[in-house]
Amino acid sequence: MLEPQMTPTVMELLLRACLLLLAALTFVDGSETKLIVREDEDAILPCSLGAADISSRVFDWKKDGRVEVFIYDDGRYYGKGLSGQHEQFRGRVFHFPEQLKGGNASIVIRKSKPADSGTYACIFPHEQPERRAHVELIVDTVLKDRSEENIPGASPEPFITLNKTDDGTLLRCAVRGAFPKPEVVWKDSSGNILPAEEHFTENKGSYDIILEATVTKTDDYRCVSTQQEIHHQIYTETHVNVFKGAAPKPAIAVKETKDGLLLQCEVYGASPKPEVVFQDSSGNILAAEPQVTERGGSYDVILETTVTKSGDYQCVATQKEINHQISTEIHVNVPSGDSDSTPWIVVVGVLVVLLAVAAVIIIKYKKTWKKDKEELQQRKKHEEELQQELNEQKKKHEEDLRQVRLLLEEGKQQKEETA
Numbered sequence: 339m340l341e342p343q344m345t346p347t348v349m350e351l352l353l354r355a356c357l358l359l360l361a362a363l364t365f366v367d368g369s370e371t372k373l374i375v376r377e378d379e380d381a382i383l384p385c386s387l388g389a390a391d392i393s394s395r396v397f398d399w400k401k402d403g404r405v406e407v408f409i410y411d412d413g414r415y416y417g418k419g420l421s422g423q424h425e426q427f428r429g430r431v432f433h434f435p436e437q438l439k440g441g442n443a444s445i446v447i448r449k450s451k452p453a454d455s456g457t458y459a460c461i462f463p464h465e466q467p468e469r470r471a472h473v474e475l476i477v478d479t480v481l482k483d484r485s486e487e488n489i490p491g492a493s494p495e496p497f498i499t500l501n502k503t504d505d506g507t508l509l510r511c512a513v514r515g516a517f518p519k520p521e522v523v524w525k526d527s528s529g530n531i532l533p534a535e536e537h538f539t540e541n542k543g544s545y546d547i548i549l550e551a552t553v554t555k556t557d558d559y560r561c562v563s564t565q566q567e568i569h570h571q572i573y574t575e576t577h578v579n580v581f582k583g584a585a586p587k588p589a590i591a592v593k594e595t596k597d598g599l600l601l602q603c604e605v606y607g608a609s610p611k612p613e614v615v616f617q618d619s620s621g622n623i624l625a626a627e628p629q630v631t632e633r634g635g636s637y638d639v640i641l642e643t644t645v646t647k648s649g650d651y652q653c654v655a656t657q658k659e660i661n662h663q664i665s666t667e668i669h670v671n672v673p674s675g676d677s678d679s680t681p682w683i684v685v686v687g688v689l690v691v692l693l694a695v696a697a698v699i700i701i702k703y704k705k706t707w708k709k710d711k712e713e714l715q716q717r718k719k720h721e722e723e724l725q726q727e728l729n730e731q732k733k734k735h736e737e738d739l740r741q742v743r744l745l746l747e748e749g750k751q752q753k754e755e756t757a
């Protein structure tokens with residue numbers, strides 16, 4: 339006989355299998371639950387005695403009023419210290435030992451067969467008065483081997499998005515391409531159906547459904563999609579933290595330092611703790627170490643970074659938990675960086691060269707002019723000297739000429755005298 343002892347992995351598998359089932363929670367109050375499972379799947383028959391610890395009590399599961407399915411008596415059960423279980427269920431029925439303390443008397447029937455279909459009673463015989471609950475189990479042979487992927491129109495897993503609003507957190511559940519039209523509900527962790535607003539569209543015989551509910555409490559919330567007609571139920575669960583404060587718009591201050599410009603971003607009074615970063619215009623995150631202080635559950639964040647290039651910078655605060663992101667952008671001009679001064683050097687250089695050239699030209703011109711003037715004066719002096727010399731020679735020549743004339747005169751007189 340099999341020991342109905344379960345490893346955690348088996349438990350996990352069972353819980354997973356449970357998702358496929360229309361397993362409703364039944365309190366032992368004489369109520370009846372209808373449960374439909376596919377052939378060969380596990381059936382979890384729910385039963386609970388409130389929150390009482392039942393680990394030292396007795397509970398008995400019977401089928402159709404007489405077949406012994408499972409009995410638990412203060413730690414002993416069929417296969418462990420007790421006998422009498424019907425052959426049909428031998429080695430296939432297990433309880434949930436870890437859950438006994440919480441009053442959970444549910445059992446699981448492994449690999450359901452059509453013969454398991456029937457009405458099950460969960461009985462606490464020693465309670466005053468005796469408590470019992472009924473579960474009607476239908477093992478559907480038609481549904482055998484039809485997983486939700488190959489049931490046409492079966493609802494896919496609901497898709498959940500959260501959005502922080504002024505009133506709390508908006509839960510949005512989307513179920514797409516389902517037929518027949520599923521019933522979609524939001525439930526809190528206690529199973530209460532939340533007030534919600536439904537929008538749906540029908541397209542070529544399948545339904546898209548959006549269901550929105552606003553919650554103000556931290557809890558696990560479940561969006562459940564049910565198609566009774568095809569015995570299909572599926573859900574997605576999400577945890578919602580309701581926080582006090584979405585981050586306000588970051589404030590940016592700019593200070594000049596010798597290394598560049600110091601940008602300081604401040605985000606005050608945010609909860610949950612925001613992630614704060616500086617980004618340049620290409621979206622690169624700049625190196626910066628945030629200083630975080632907490633005051634009564636809300637956070638102040640200061641982030642500093644030094645930039646050396648002019649441009650647009652952004653301080654972005656993100657609170658993933660509440661889908662909140664807010665940013666402030668700033669344009670900064672970094673004074674006289676290396677790249678900016680190059681044209682000035684060129685301009686100054688050109689000016690210096692031009693001035694030097696001009697000076698050289700002027701000096702040269704001045705020299706030439708002076709030289710010309712001196713030459714002119716010298717030439718004039720030279721001409722004057724020449725003139726003087728010429729005059730002297732002329733005088734000398736005239737004297738010579740006069741002497742010659744005199745001599746000629748004398749010669750003529752002598753000739754006449756001698757004649």
Ligand SMILES: *[C@@H]1O[C@H](CO)[C@@H](O)[C@H](O)[C@H]1NC(C)=O
Nearest residue numbers: 356363382386434437442444
């Ligand atoms: C009892 O345990 C089973 C298996 O873990 C679970 O599916 C069911 O919801 C539990 N019921 C209660 C009332 O906790």
Ligand SMILES: *[C@@H]1O[C@H](CO)[C@@H](O)[C@H](O)[C@H]1NC(C)=O
Nearest residue numbers: 499500501502503508510661
């Ligand atoms: C969340 O809220 C913001 C601001 O109200 C809005 O722009 C955005 O579309 C919302 N997102 C969803 C998924 O509702």
